[in-house]
Amino acid sequence: MPFKLLTLNAISVKGLDRLPRDSYEIASEFSAPDAILLRSHKLQPTEIAPSVLAIGRAGAGTNNIPIDYCSSKGIPVFNSPGANANAVKELVAAGLLLGSRGIVEGVQWVNTLTDHNDKAALNTLLEAQKKQFKGSEIQGRTLGVVGLGAIGSLVADMALQLGMNVIGYDPALSVEAAWRLSSQVQRAENLSSLFARSDFITLHLPVLDSTRDLVNAELLGAVKPGTKLLNFARQEIVHEESLIAALESGNLAAYIADFPTPALIGRTDVILMPHIGASTDEAEDNCAIMAAEQLKDFLENGNIKNSVNFPSLSLERTAGCRISVTNNNVPKILGSVLSVLADADINVADMLNKSRGELAYNLIDVETCPDESTLARIQSIEGVVNVRLIGPPRT
Ligand SMILES: NC(=O)c1ccc[n+]([C@@H]2O[C@H](COP(=O)([O-])OP(=O)(O)OC[C@H]3O[C@@H](n4cnc5c(N)ncnc54)[C@H](O)[C@@H]3O)[C@@H](O)[C@H]2O)c1
Numbered sequence: 573m574p575f576k577l578l579t580l581n582a583i584s585v586k587g588l589d590r591l592p593r594d595s596y597e598i599a600s601e602f603s604a605p606d607a608i609l610l611r612s613h614k615l616q617p618t619e620i621a622p623s624v625l626a627i628g629r630a631g632a633g634t635n636n637i638p639i640d641y642c643s644s645k646g647i648p649v650f651n652s653p654g655a656n657a658n659a660v661k662e663l664v665a666a667g668l669l670l671g672s673r674g675i676v677e678g679v680q681w682v683n684t685l686t687d688h689n690d691k692a693a694l695n696t697l698l699e700a701q702k703k704q705f706k707g708s709e710i711q712g713r714t715l716g717v718v719g720l721g722a723i724g725s726l727v728a729d730m731a732l733q734l735g736m737n738v739i740g741y742d743p744a745l746s747v748e749a750a751w752r753l754s755s756q757v758q759r760a761e762n763l764s765s766l767f768a769r770s771d772f773i774t775l776h777l778p779v780l781d782s783t784r785d786l787v788n789a790e791l792l793g794a795v796k797p798g799t800k801l802l803n804f805a806r807q808e809i810v811h812e813e814s815l816i817a818a819l820e821s822g823n824l825a826a827y828i829a830d831f832p833t834p835a836l837i838g839r840t841d842v843i844l845m846p847h848i849g850a851s852t853d854e855a856e857d858n859c860a861i862m863a864a865e866q867l868k869d870f871l872e873n874g875n876i877k878n879s880v881n882f883p884s885l886s887l888e889r890t891a892g893c894r895i896s897v898t899n900n901n902v903p904k905i906l907g908s909v910l911s912v913l914a915d916a917d918i919n920v921a922d923m924l925n926k927s928r929g930e931l932a933y934n935l936i937d938v939e940t941c942p943d944e945s946t947l948a949r950i951q952s953i954e955g956v957v958n959v960r961l962i963g964p965p966r967t
């Protein structure tokens with residue numbers, strides 16, 4: 573039986589092509605899909621059918637997915653870390669320049685000159701008026717980067733290459749991200765210090781309960797007059813009323829962001845883009861390929877890579893069947909599962925077990941495939957969230 577994959581956003585064909593059509597049916601409507609692949613679609617628990625085994629986010633942020641609900645149902649949610657980072661970095665470069673030079677106002681003004689048919693007169697007008705659009709250079713200015721993961725570290729490098737000083741803040745920097753980071757990036761001890769020292773501040777962290785409204789009146793009160801804030805992460809990270817107050821006080825000179833809201837649209841001190849940070853051919857392909865390959869490996873082998881709620885786990889296939897078991901992360905459950913297999917005279921060829929937070933996940937390769945009643949006995953063990961029989965390896 574082919575796997576049914578429900579897509580809830582347009583997903584790059586290059587990604588979908590990683591899923592052979594003899595093994596995968598792909599459609600934007602299915603009543604009982606095996607997996608869901610999406611981008612920013614705001615997924616409601618009611619849209620997740622009981623048949624869903626996994627959810628793939630072709631992108632970085634997973635705040636549009638009800639993660640706690642998925643964990644409670646034993647559904648791993650995957651994302652595509654780093655796959656769109658370069659696209660965002662390039663837009664941040666544009667954002668720094670849009671915030672420093674009279675580009676937006678200048679282009680808008682030029683577009684009003686459609687009835688000027690005389691080239692020489694037009695040129696005289698342009699030369700007389702261009703002083704309105706004078707800006708300043710970013711070289712030598714200080715950029716504060718909040719969040720030094722896939723995007724933040726690329727932005728930091730790009731800014732150094734443009735001759736900026738870079739200060740970074742990330743309280744949970746991963747070891748890989750730390751290795752990627754240039755030694756020229758100065759470390760801020762805390763956010764207030766970063767906000768106080770920067771000419772530009774750029775946000776590259778996820779929206780979580782702990783980061784919602786992180787940029788508040790106190791932090792915005794600490795900035796130097798003339799500071800510009802860039803937000804290509806998520807609107808929810810910036811407290812909107814405090815942002816508007818900081819702009820109106822003149823302390824914050826500009827807000828350049830990828831997340832328009834009614835209160836921000838039309839302000840001359842705000843430049844808004846329609847959430848296009850990851851909207852490049854390259855990023856869309858990279859994200860879709862990564863998400864599709866991760867879902868494929870999970871559906872066909874139970875392996876997990878780049879999940880935001882499950883542990884990473886990969887076990888090379890042996891010839892026979894594989895069972896995956898998700899359970900609450902408490903003692904004795906794995907022992908009970910193995911007892912059920914022993915009672916059914918099923919020999920274990922290989923196994924791997926890992927936990928993350930409140931969940932544990934196990935892959936058990938068996939020499940004979942268990943029948944429905946053996947699987948039902950495993951499912952009935954207290955603390956088992958779900959059990960799945962994965963057929964022999966596909967070639
Ligand atoms: N505009 C867009 O189209 C677009 C595209 C991609 C990603 N994003 C957003 O950018 C976010 C970051 O993406 P990424 O790929 O760099 O993710 P990432 O996971 O590689 O990096 C995020 C970093 O933020 C850090 N962090 C967490 N809490 C923090 C805090 N309180 N203060 C400072 N740092 C903190 C983490 O430790 C991590 O290093 C995504 O979660 C998404 O919301 C937006």
Ligand SMILES: O=C(O)[C@H](O)COP(=O)(O)O
Nearest residue numbers: 611612630631632633850
């Ligand atoms: O978190 C992300 O990856 C970005 O916000 C991109 O979202 P998109 O896939 O809807 O463009």
